Amino acid sequence: MARIELKINGQDRQLDADPQMPLLWALRDLLDMTGTKYGCGRALCGACTVHIDGEAARSCSIMLGEAQGREITTIEGVSGPVADAVVGAWRELDVVQCGYCQSGQIMSAITLLSKNRKPSDEDIDASMEGNICRCGTYQRIRAAILESAKKIGGDQ
């Protein structure tokens, strides 16, 4: 057990926890932020994707000790024009089915579009490849990313 200081969605949070505990379980079980999902626990599915210092990261495979002092953003805390465009496009196109993978998909899509306002199909494949959707919503995920790109002016 140790005192862990985290910066999550712009807020300082303190925890008494094992520094070895994966960030995923700390978010879900200790901080009651359940939008970030468990799917595999081994960085294979992307359901647990969060942003750490602006980069998409698999929270199931990052320990609390490593997450200390870094800027963590979860689905509950995303904001800004890119996030708005992505979430808006996801809703307009009714991307979701069961929805369980979608927090992770959205987090990965936001990272992609934050760095690349006009992603090609290949860019989308490369950035989204780590996010499994068992319901098979990939066609709409791709369409929603392209739609978001339009909204943020990336296609001009």
Next chain:
Amino acid sequence: MTRHTDAPESLSRRRFLKAAASTVFILGFYVPLGRRTASAQTPPSETPAPNLFLKIDSDNIITVISKYFEMGQGVVTGVATLLAEELEADWSKLRFEFAPNDVATYNNLVFGPVMVTGGSASMAGSWMQMRKVGAAARTMMIEAAAKKWKVPEAELRAENSTVVHTSGKSATYAELAADAMQLPVPQDAPLKDPADWKLIGKNVPRLDSAEKTDGKALFAMDVKRPGMLTAAIAHPPLFGAKVKSFDATASEAIPGVEEVVQIPAGVAVLAKDSWSALRGRDALKVEWDTSGAETRSDEQIFAEYRQQAQGEGLVATKRGDAGKALPSAAQKLTAEFTFPFLAHTPMEPLNCILDFDGDKAEMWSGCQLQSIDEHVLSEVLGIESKRIRIHTLLGGGSFGRRGNPLGDWVAELAQIGKAMKSRAPVHLLWSREDDIRGGYYRPIVLHQLEAGLDDSGNIAGWQHKVVTQSLFTGTPFAALMVKDGVDHSSVEGLADTPYQIDNFNVRVYNAESPVPVLWWRSVGHTHTAHVMETVIDELARMAGRDPLQYRLELLPEARDREVLQLVAGKSGWGGSTGENRGRGIAFHKSFGTRVAMVADVSIDEGDFTVDKITAAVDCGVAINPDVVTAQIEGAIGFALSTLLRNRITLKDGRVQQSNFHNYEPTRIREMPAVEVHIVQSAEPPSGIGEPGVPPLAPAVGNAIAAATGKRMYAMPFSLKA
């Protein structure tokens, strides 16, 4: 869905009714159930039953109570559409909630008496019922306004959850609710003319999109109860093995681990959080008694199935005499098809929460089979069903897995609840490894067949054997599906093929294994469609005919031909595909729905890529065309992994796969472009959650054959051998 982790009792039915009565319009009345869905056995629900399907709050928000479980298929949107259409409800103010476990009220009209979501039957079951509820409520609102304003009903109309008079005077449903509640419920309120539909057939937005895009959607995985412990179970390494002894010293030394209990399913570690429970489970030392366990490899199982197919088996279909017709056939085809075990791997691993005080119990679960789960809890906990409250939550996928007639993981939860010393609420968490190794697979299936053509290329005879484990035998649904030992689900889509084949004999061989098996999205059609459509395609080529024309000539029903013609037209069937490319076609009817697909594939270095799927669908009235389209797109993404690579294999009885690295679902890069075309229809709606799965494999397989000459007799596909 709203987060109700803090006030679970507020959802208990009695409290709900009482709370509702003060502020809300409750529609509880007798709906005469349509004869169309009546089953021969006449379950008790065939007599009029009280129904409770909507409430209206003081802000005119209408909440539809869905007896169907949402696992991604869009069912709550569909149910709400039907109700809102007749009610003239304002869609922007519509919400949903899941019904409590109460089979008398929330019976499944297709399979009942049982509370279940499945068989792609929810829209068929809702089609009359939900519209009648909506029409009755609308009529009552109008009548209430007529009385209040002392005007004739003919001068009133309902729109946007409001009743409006010709004078311009209006009142919201919320304002009229108290008066409307006093009125008798009309038994045959007229349904709207389809020409006046505003929601049915339109692309109404999904009701669950917002909460599933901001992290607020509540799955069982997200439920928190005060003092809740998390449990992880060490399951046997072999199917059928049992605990001999265990040593929990190392587990108990892990901070956070509270208790370790032996249960019939294995050894459960209870801890303060998920991570500690999973670590505690990994630290257990368990000795297993493996007598009676499955120790075969899957190759051995196939070898034994081939042996078994030498025997007599059971007759599933006998039309004419294929044995007589085949010897004189001009051309013959013999083929063997193999299908592996498949895991469902819903994105949300199985999990559920129990709060049991020794006398009554509450469970939170992505619950697909409320009646079974309630029964399982009652049996294991030793309390009456009426002391059990099930809270159904959104499900992170199912594909059949959550609708287990044995309620395997719910039984485990109850076993833990009974065995644990503390009375804390407990969350049973399956890891992905538990999920992939946990059995209840689509069973291994072996097909062997011989088919012959006469001089003019017509089918002279067809003899067929299917070896597999029965899905329904021994379940409460056996009476629906098993006749004289033949489980219809082993041969559905084959024994009842719509193709006209005069001499057609199908035999079925029931295999036994300790490996538990279960329906998997589209059930028997997962294998029969591939076999039928591959063979028909091959016969067409043998006969020197176009595979589309050949099919059209063998299909007497116009609706069957229409989907094929639609997909052919839209896909450019008959055009050239270019080098190293192939185009294949397939058609299959399942759950009352017809789906045809054309696949375009490219072949490169002994591997294939699916470039495009063009699909045509006839599911009767498409209540929400966009949801229909999404279900076909999703089914393709889902099923593609079984063509590409997915299989569960056993070595000395041990499952060889464990997580998404060696049981890897389709990735975005592999997703083909999908185009879906829907047949305009006025027929009652049929299923859409499952029928997109069956035609994919044969359409792609036939495309590969067109490009390479190689037929895909084994799943997953391989171009190597």
